[in-house]
Amino acid sequence: MKTILRQGFEKPDPQSHASQGLPPSVDELTYQWIVSQDDHVSTNDLYLSDIGGCPRKKMLKLKGVTVDLSQHAMWHRMRMFQQANNVADDLAEAFHHDKRLLAMEESISDLLPVNWGGRFDLLVLWNRSRFWEVKSSHPNAIRYAQTLPKRTHVWQALAYEVWAGEQYGTEQPPIVHNADRGGENPSIVSEIIMPEDWFEMRHTIPGNATPDIVRTFFADLKDVGSLQIVNMCDAMLELEAWLDDFKARDIIPPPLDRAPNHRTSKVSPHETTKEGGEYVPVEIYMDRDWRCRQCDYCDTSICEPPKGTTSVLEYDRKTNTWHLKKNGRPYLGEVLAYVKDDLRLSSIDLEDEGEGGLLA
């Protein structure tokens, strides 16, 4: 039987399409339209979404260094844009329908330090008013939840609260909402921990305060929320310093070193079944920085960051203790700082690892 259906993947080559008098491929057409819809125009050099990102990547972008994406990467990027936009729009509609939406996508650049720009996603009533930052995530990232919420997203939401919370009258800490762009898993909604008494004390920070000033406000406080603000300010100051070097002497920062990462495993109350249970950290290792794995410049002629994995600490479930691996000692200091600083690893207590143990 003859088929009347001709089916196949379009060969996306707009130039040859144009030279033959043909329209561009539909995927190319959609991609260009989506890119053209990004109306986020700002004259600032640095954005709150850059905090915690790679300084080299940022300066390469400011310099205008581009990478030709493969077709596959371009389609992937296109779908990610689409899904992210859909998720954010639907969420805003849902909040609006429930009379919970107070504001959306407003620039707060006027409230930020010099050089910095940013705009929040949503301001909502969710157990009173708060900023709500929505990120669309890969289904596997949601399923295993080892890497969420990302530090860059936490700091971005934290910065909204620090610089714009008082102006917008927020009454609760900001939220980072990771939504599954594949539609397979429920969302992960994370409330950012703020310093104790934050809502009483925030008016003491001057308007448009520099990261340096904000940092000094919290440097002596020992609670976990204050530590997050100090770390966020350090990341901002680092970017500012690189920006100065770049503008004054065209200096581009070096590639990122390897960094600590961790692996989790599911601990079930019914070890023989897959039901219930939670994921707990079982290994900490040095690995290529996660930012490199998501970077278009990675392993091109523009940037080749170091790779390779070294296991540093491993958890022994039988003895409930952590063990230092053979080649791990040179990295122990970095790993201890990583554990102390990472909110997702708060269940780890390495202080208790015994005499002559890890901290000896």
Ligand code: SF4
């Ligand atoms: S590959 Fe890594 S070091 Fe290089 S620019 Fe990208 S994130 Fe930065």
